[in-house]
Amino acid sequence: MNRKKNLRLTGAIALISAVAVTLAGCGRGGDGSSGGAGGESTGITDSTVTLGITTPLSGATAGPGTCTVAGIKAYFGAVNAAGGVKFGDGKTRKVEIKALDDAYDPQKAKSNYDQLKGSVFAMTSGLGTPTNRAYREAAIADKVPQVLVQTGDPIFDDAKQSPYQLGFVPSYANEGEAFGKLLASSGKDLTVAILSQNDDYGEGYVEGFKKGIEGASNVKVVKELTYEATDTSVDAQITQLASTHADVMFNAMSITPLAIAALQKAQQLNWKPSWFLPSNTSSPEAILKPGKASAYPGVYSVSFAKAPQSPAFAKDADVTKFLSDLHKYAKYKGTPAFPHCMWSYMVGATLEQAFQKMTDPTRDSFMKALRSISDFKAPLMLEGTSVNTTMDGQPAVSSVVVQKYNGTGYSTVDSLG
Known part of the structure; x- marks a missing residue:
């Protein structure tokens, strides 16, 4: 008799445990992620x-x-x-x-x-x-x-x-378009050489730039080249672009050492166009000073943040x-x-x-x-x-x-x- 009672008690405990597990599952975050106490999502507690x-x-x-x-x-x-x-x-x-x-x-x-x-x-x-x-x-x-x-x-x-x-x-396109619009609104006849990273990053900048100059008869792209993010040098590309004697260099580049090297190589070739750099590779201290950017008539970028280096x-x-x-x-x-x-x-x-x-x-x-x-x-x-x-x-x-x-x-x- 006691054995039957023990069996019934064991069964009841098992049933209660099963219900508890089910309720715990219902208490997970509404986003489907595993939750903690109170139904919160992973990575957040009360404190x-x-x-x-x-x-x-x-x-x-x-x-x-x-x-x-x-x-x-x-x-x-x-x-x-x-x-x-x-x-x-x-x-x-x-x-x-x-x-x-x-x-x-x-x-x-x-x-x-x-x-x-x-x-x-x-x-x-x-x-x-x-x-x-x-x-x-x-x-x-x-x-x-x-x-x-x-x-x-x-x-x-x-x-x-x-x-x-x-x-x-x-977005890359937003940045590129802003610079394109600046050129289009300048009223000057300008030729542009483009060097961009051969991926979505570079393509986005170039797409935005071309949108910015769309319909502008005063701006003409004379040569476009790309580089790979894994490249260790862009000297060959800069040499080809320098041969165009373009007024503007649009450089959609994300790799810091290559951005510096591009600025330096163009100077070695005595090609000194106005230069555009993306916001993430436009640092005065890390890129422009070592690249001797002051040699150019103008180096431009876009920003939305105050720069602590600026007086x-x-x-x-x-x-x-x-x-x-x-x-x-x-x-x-x-x-x-x-x-x-x-x-x-x-x-x-x-x-x-x-x-x-x-x-x-x-x-x-x-x-x-x-x-x-x-x-x-x-x-x-x-x-x-x-x-x-x-x-x-x-x-x-x-x-x-x-x-x-x-x-x-x-x-x-x-x-x-």
Whole structure:
């Protein structure tokens, strides 16, 4: 008799356990990811939220890659020291950052994502088109937000195709078009030589540039060449382009050593056109000074961030706080040579806006909040630019201003001079 009672008791316990498991499954986050207590998504608790970054911390792009981590660590380091972020659900959380080195290698980026996805709430800030693309489909399938990443590839801005993704920096086409419009509006007859990276990065810049000069009879492209991101020299391409004696060099290049070498080679050939560089390879300290860019009649780029190196911002309140946070919380020495430090600081501020708006500790609630930010003036933003995540097909920042190198930093211009 006692044996039968024990069997019935065992069966009842088993049934209760089964029901408990079922209810636990129902308590998972609404985004389908594995949850924790209270139904929150992976990577978030009542006291913390963890963000993942895969970015180049070694290799040729380590300079800007290191900045993609330093800026966001600086921003949230200061926020955490002040007590944390008060989320829309009423809880205050500290923000933790997990960053891994991918050396600008897509395979390593995918491996890093696989390592991080089980412990982070979202992926963010990482540099590079090929590296961000490497885990894009996996992130979509896993419903892990891949947001405010530092690539101008428009594939990340299609909310219908990938609702868990969003780029941060202006698209390559936006940058290229801004410079094209500057040339078209100059009223001068100009010839243009183009050297671009042979991938989506380079193609995007060239596509935007050609859109900017469309219908402009005063601007003519006389030669186009490409290079591979793995190349160690572009001397041959610069030599061919120099033979055109073009007035303008449009250089859609993402590799720091090659950008410097291109500037130097053209001078060796006594070819000194006006020069355009993308925002991510336009650093005065890291690229223009070693490339002796002052030898050219004008070196132009586009920007949306205040540059700490510029005398115009030496006493700017945003810049002063940014540098203080960067040194104190990211242990970054000196003044950053790359804009990516400023960009990732802005990424932190934009994420905080979304955190403050999300009403549930889930990725779905986060993405809804993130896509509702309009005309947010993040710290360090230039006049005329803002964060706007409400426009489908556009990154968080789509507005830029054209600037000209003045020997130490950049000055905003509205004409080719």
